Amino acid sequence: MALKVSARGRVPPFIVMDVMKAASELEALGRDVIHLEVGQPSTGLPFKAVEPVKRLIGESALGYTVANGIDELRDRIVGHYRTAQGVQVEPESVFITTGSSAGFQLAFLAAFDAGDRIAVASPGYPAYRHILSSLGLEPVLLQVGPEERFQPTVEILEELDGKIDGIIIASPSNPTGTILPKPEFERVIEYCRSNDIRVISDEIYHGISYGMDVTTVAGVSRPEIVINSFSKYFSMTGWRIGWLVVPPDLRRSIECLAQNHYISPPTISQWAAVYAFDCIDELQANVARYKTNREILLQSLTDIGFGRIAPSDGAFYLYSDISSQTNDSVSYCSELLDQTGVAMTPGVDFDPVNGRRSVRISFAGSTENIEEAARRITQSQQR
Numbered sequence: 170m171a172l173k174v175s176a177r178g179r180v181p182p183f184i185v186m187d188v189m190k191a192a193s194e195l196e197a198l199g200r201d202v203i204h205l206e207v208g209q210p211s212t213g214l215p216f217k218a219v220e221p222v223k224r225l226i227g228e229s230a231l232g233y234t235v236a237n238g239i240d241e242l243r244d245r246i247v248g249h250y251r252t253a254q255g256v257q258v259e260p261e262s263v264f265i266t267t268g269s270s271a272g273f274q275l276a277f278l279a280a281f282d283a284g285d286r287i288a289v290a291s292p293g294y295p296a297y298r299h300i301l302s303s304l305g306l307e308p309v310l311l312q313v314g315p316e317e318r319f320q321p322t323v324e325i326l327e328e329l330d331g332k333i334d335g336i337i338i339a340s341p342s343n344p345t346g347t348i349l350p351k352p353e354f355e356r357v358i359e360y361c362r363s364n365d366i367r368v369i370s371d372e373i374y375h376g377i378s379y380g381m382d383v384t385t386v387a388g389v390s391r392p393e394i395v396i397n398s399f400s401k402y403f404s405m406t407g408w409r410i411g412w413l414v415v416p417p418d419l420r421r422s423i424e425c426l427a428q429n430h431y432i433s434p435p436t437i438s439q440w441a442a443v444y445a446f447d448c449i450d451e452l453q454a455n456v457a458r459y460k461t462n463r464e465i466l467l468q469s470l471t472d473i474g475f476g477r478i479a480p481s482d483g484a485f486y487l488y489s490d491i492s493s494q495t496n497d498s499v500s501y502c503s504e505l506l507d508q509t510g511v512a513m514t515p516g517v518d519f520d521p522v523n524g525r526r527s528v529r530i531s532f533a534g535s536t537e538n539i540e541e542a543a544r545r546i547t548q549s550q551q552r
């Protein structure tokens with residue numbers, strides 16, 4: 170028998186998740202592991218949202234909702250754009266999704282046809298490449314570095330060989346945390362509009378920045394697609410809930426795709442997200458914790474001579490060059506985990522070309538854990 174197995178399903182692993190699995194296996198053996206590999210806040214759903222969610226479980230059948238999500242949540246998102254960023258967004262442009270991960274599928278399916286070419290920065294979030302190729306789309310890697318703050322520029326786009334149909338921009342970026350300053354961001358958007366390139370702006374780290382402003386592409390009747398999520402700023406990774414802001418020409422097809430692929434996003438999570446909007450003080454306290462953690466780690470890594478670290482303007486990552494220590498970030502991370510119980514992610518997950526010389530360290534955990542991790546890393550370098 171030779172049953173067919175699809176080539177589309179043959180995507181590389183998301184290495185972060187493999188490292189997390191190895192770290193969890195060590196934990197199961199009784200080792201004390203500190204998770205700096207995964208971009209996940211150590212906090213959960215904000216406290217004030219917990220009681221109303223519990224009540225709802227007792228009182229409501231929590232059945233399906235309409236495919237684009239409940240009005241209450243879409244209205245809160247519209248209000249959030251108004252108060253946090255001073256931006257007007259139409260309620261009918263907001264689509265609630267099962268995490269931003271489902272948002273990518275919907276956006277890519279609605280905007281592109283098989284064979285289309287989509288530019289992504291490298292280093293960049295690996296799932297962009299892998300979701301694109303599993304859908305028959307071609308990721309076009311834009312090799313970016315410290316000169317352009319690890320972000321795409323018009324100059325890089327002008328040098329591309331062949332036409333691209335779309336581009337994913339993430340500012341702040343994962344893995345670097347770098348932000349594209351507003352004038353450069355707008356130049357890229359202008360260039361894409363004049364060259365019929367659909368922009369998908371992954372704004373999942375908006376709300377988490379350390380002094381620099383972020384730019385949203387959300388607005389009335391704009392051609393760009395916004396991807397966002399409750400996983401990071403709202404500290405709700407496991408609730409699997411996110412949203413899109415969708416331009417008019419894609420709304421009906423995204424609605425039909427969502428109806429067929431997902432029926433509706435998780436109902437309980439939609440309500441939890443509504444209540445999370447009442448907890449902005451707590452969420453801001455989380456951001457203050459990330460800022461403290463960032464300073465602690467930056468100081469320790471600089472003290473032990475880690476190489477160039479990308480300017481971590483936002484998100485909760487440090488992306489560091491480790492070529493002074495090794496040219497094999499995979500072995501480096503695995504040995505560090507084994508020796509110290511500190512898990513971090515090798516750069517190859519984010520950059521197949523140069524990632525063997527880099528690591529990504531997440532500082533989304535508790536300050537106590539970050540201090541302990543810094544102590545263990547320092548000790549291991551002194552051996």
Ligand SMILES: Cc1ncc(COP(=O)(O)O)c(C=O)c1O
Nearest residue numbers: 208268269270294343398400411
């Ligand atoms: C840049 C970026 N986009 C999207 C995601 C996916 O997040 P979720 O599906 O939890 O919304 C992540 C997760 O780490 C990310 O870093």
